[in-house]
Amino acid sequence: MMIKYLSNDTVTLRAIEPEDIEMLYTWENDPEIWEISHTLVPYSKYILALYIKNSDKDIYETKQLRLMIDDPYGKTVGAVDLFDFDPYHSRAGIGILIHNREDRSKGYASSALELLITWCFNKLNIHQLYANIESGNKISRSLFEKQGFQLCGTKKEWLMSSSGWKDEVMMQLIKVS
Numbered sequence: 001m002m003i004k005y006l007s008n009d010t011v012t013l014r015a016i017e018p019e020d021i022e023m024l025y026t027w028e029n030d031p032e033i034w035e036i037s038h039t040l041v042p043y044s045k046y047i048l049a050l051y052i053k054n055s056d057k058d059i060y061e062t063k064q065l066r067l068m069i070d071d072p073y074g075k076t077v078g079a080v081d082l083f084d085f086d087p088y089h090s091r092a093g094i095g096i097l098i099h100n101r102e103d104r105s106k107g108y109a110s111s112a113l114e115l116l117i118t119w120c121f122n123k124l125n126i127h128q129l130y131a132n133i134e135s136g137n138k139i140s141r142s143l144f145e146k147q148g149f150q151l152c153g154t155k156k157e158w159l160m161s162s163s164g165w166k167d168e169v170m171m172q173l174i175k176v177s
Contacts, residue, residue, distance in 0.1 A: 010111035090127035
């Protein structure tokens with residue numbers, strides 16, 4: 001039986017395509033998610049086009065990877081990122097976004113995260129994954145907990161927001177040998 005690492009009945013994870021630029025431009029320049037993504041300034045289409053152009057580079061070279069999340073009908077509903085990839089210590093950070101509210105709570109993020117974990121552990125041979133989450137983001141914390149991530153620390157007053165300082169938690173998942 002062939003294992004399908006980047007697809008299941010709920011989502012497909014795929015590479016970024018040039019046609020994704022308008023969607024990425026909208027997402028990256030949405031002030032509602034800037035706090036979550038730690039964005040301070042808008043992205044230009046030029047910078048995003050360069051990012052897409054260079055997305056063919058290997059994760060070992062760039063230390064990051066973005067995959068688009070498509071629903072079963074081919075509609076792109078979000079993206080999942082591997083960042084801070086460290087092949088020596090065999091670890092990487094994960095970030096995930098389901099942008100439109102109407103696409104949330106449909107299992108897309110959970111399925112995408114499950115696929116990415118399997119791929120990271122079985123194909124990239126990563127030993128551990130981690131996520132940094134604003135401590136009050138109960139939905140994200142629950143998402144990662146359901147996939148086996150455990151709280152490993154709290155960074156006090158780590159994030160400046162429009163409502164003041166917020167704590168950030170770090171969650172990690174270590175591959176069971």
